Amino acid sequence: MGRGFVVVGVAVTVAVTACAVAAVVVGKRVKSRRKWRRVVGVLAEFEQGCETTVGRLKQVVDAMAVEMHAGLASEGGSKLKMLLTFVDTLPNGSEKGIYYALDLGGTNFRVLRVQLGGQRSILEPDVERQPIPQHLMTSTSEDLFDFIASSLKEFVEKEGDGSDTSLMRRRELGFTFSFPVKQTSVSTGILIKWTKGFGIEDTVGREVSECLEQAMARKGLNMRVAALVNDTVGTLALGHYHDPDTIAAVIIGTGTNACYLERTDAIIKCQGLLTTSGGMVVNMEWGNFWSSHLPRTSYDIELDADSPNPNDQGFEKMISGMYLGDIVRRVILRMSHEADIFGDALPKLSMPFILRTPLMAEMHEDDSPELTEVARILKDTLEIPDVPLKVRKLVVKVCDVVTRRAARLAAAGIVGILKKIGRDGSGGITGGRSRSDIKMKRTVVAIEGGLYTSYTMFREYLHEAMIEILGEEAAQHVILMDTEDGSGVGAALLGATHSSNRVDNVQLL
Numbered sequence: 401m402g403r404g405f406v407v408v409g410v411a412v413t414v415a416v417t418a419c420a421v422a423a424v425v426v427g428k429r430v431k432s433r434r435k436w437r438r439v440v441g442v443l444a445e446f447e448q449g450c451e452t453t454v455g456r457l458k459q460v461v462d463a464m465a466v467e468m469h470a471g472l473a474s475e476g477g478s479k480l481k482m483l484l485t486f487v488d489t490l491p492n493g494s495e496k497g498i499y500y501a502l503d504l505g506g507t508n509f510r511v512l513r514v515q516l517g518g519q520r521s522i523l524e525p526d527v528e529r530q531p532i533p534q535h536l537m538t539s540t541s542e543d544l545f546d547f548i549a550s551s552l553k554e555f556v557e558k559e560g561d562g563s564d565t566s567l568m569r570r571r572e573l574g575f576t577f578s579f580p581v582k583q584t585s586v587s588t589g590i591l592i593k594w595t596k597g598f599g600i601e602d603t604v605g606r607e608v609s610e611c612l613e614q615a616m617a618r619k620g621l622n623m624r625v626a627a628l629v630n631d632t633v634g635t636l637a638l639g640h641y642h643d644p645d646t647i648a649a650v651i652i653g654t655g656t657n658a659c660y661l662e663r664t665d666a667i668i669k670c671q672g673l674l675t676t677s678g679g680m681v682v683n684m685e686w687g688n689f690w691s692s693h694l695p696r697t698s699y700d701i702e703l704d705a706d707s708p709n710p711n712d713q714g715f716e717k718m719i720s721g722m723y724l725g726d727i728v729r730r731v732i733l734r735m736s737h738e739a740d741i742f743g744d745a746l747p748k749l750s751m752p753f754i755l756r757t758p759l760m761a762e763m764h765e766d767d768s769p770e771l772t773e774v775a776r777i778l779k780d781t782l783e784i785p786d787v788p789l790k791v792r793k794l795v796v797k798v799c800d801v802v803t804r805r806a807a808r809l810a811a812a813g814i815v816g817i818l819k820k821i822g823r824d825g826s827g828g829i830t831g832g833r834s835r836s837d838i839k840m841k842r843t844v845v846a847i848e849g850g851l852y853t854s855y856t857m858f859r860e861y862l863h864e865a866m867i868e869i870l871g872e873e874a875a876q877h878v879i880l881m882d883t884e885d886g887s888g889v890g891a892a893l894l895g896a897t898h899s900s901n902r903v904d905n906v907q908l909l
């Protein structure tokens with residue numbers, strides 16, 4: 401009897417324990433399902449906030465064209481600065497000689513020597529690239545320009561025999577300076593503000609070529625800035641050199657911007673000041689474009705607030721390489737707050753700008769079945785080990801949403817320019833002709849910058865959106881031309897075109 405009681409007792413205990421374990425397991429599953437649902441909810445909300453339907457993109461196109469008009473009409477008329485470049489002649493292929501160029505404006509600084517042989521021939525340029533030391537980006541004007549002049553001097557010395565006479569020879573230089581500059585001539589201009597993480601206060605308001613020429617003189621270099629150009633303008637010059645149908649250039653790299661050829665009579669704000677009657681290249685500084693139609697999320701707002709230039713460069717912060725990685729990081733951080741799907745202590749994930757865009761692109765383009773690159777980057781860069789596959793997939797999806805929105809907005813920006821100059825097949829904003837009257841001209845847009853040239857998914861999304869906005873037929877007339885290193889070579893070409901020794905220039909438009 402007693403034994404029987406014990407047996408029953410044991411059986412009951414086992415059953416209760418089993419139930420308890422089952423309850424715990426089920427409870428855990430329910431909990432983890434809830435967590436997962438919350439995380440997926442974060443993604444869904446983000447995706448919705450980033451939506452770029454064709455309808456919305458068309459609103460962005462219209463807003464861009466309207467803002468371009470406003471910026472051309474009056475100084476401060478728009479967030480788009482629409483800066484005049486005084487470039488009213490572009491290289492025509494007959495330029496000859498050796499020209500130098502400096503290219504400053506992104507993560508790297510480049511020095512180039514370009515040999516022009518006439519008849520549209522550019523001999524393989526010598527290019528030297530080096531990263532800008534981080535401390536110089538926020539140091540003093542003298543430190544930055546001395547560093548540039550020293551690098552240039554070393555480069556020039558390698559060219560000749562290093563003799564005094566070789567260094568004394570006066571050379572013409574094209575200077576690509578990729579920040580907003582109010583030009584006073586093709587070779588001079590005042591820095592309006594810094595962008596892309598640079599912040600050297602004593603340069604703002606100063607004449608940029610003078611800063612460089614003084615530094616070159618300090619280093620004993622006899623050089624003159626023949627052309628001071630934005631990177632978009634250098635890219636346009638090279639594009640136009642290769643293909644005269646090139647009417648605009650776009651950069652999508654660390655920062656983003658565009659320039660295009662405008663009729664002088666459309667530039668109302670400077671009427672009377674302009675001596676040319678043809679056309680002129682306008683640097684839009686589109687990174688600062690803003691419109692209520694842009695799909696902005698809470699992550700964009702937070703990124704802006706934490707950036708060195710809040711309330712500035714809103715379009716750029718949704719599109720360019722300096723920022724995309726950080727938007728992704730912010731979404732992942734939010735997911736980790738909602739539910740600990742990445743583990744607990746994540747100090748790295750809270751560090752702004754730690755996830756750089758090239759790494760984000762690598763994660764996005766990881767096509768291995770186990771997403772091994774994603775796992776490696778999460779571990780090495782963000783110090784998040786052992787992320788399960790389904791979470792890795794989620795991370796890839798976040799990268800996709802961020803990149804797709806950026807590429808599609810860039811496409812809308814490009815179509816905005818085409819619309820402004822009547823090349824979008826719709827008759828333009830002031831056109832008035834019916835669609836059937838319009839015969840689209842072949843239109844080439846030169847593009848440079850790592851996001852476009854080295855990030856396949858970005859490029860594909862951009863192309864896809866161009867077709868969606870323009871329609872298949874009109875899109876066939878628009879050619880996007882990849883001009884690698886165009887901003888530097890183009891500055892050398894403009895240096896040649898505007899060299900003191902040249903007379904035979906071709907006027908635009």
Ligand code: GLC
Pocket residue numbers: 505506577578579580595596630631632651653654655656657658685687716
């Ligand atoms: C930033 C600069 C602009 C430059 C662009 C691309 O937007 O303000 O001048 O063209 O980056 O480098």
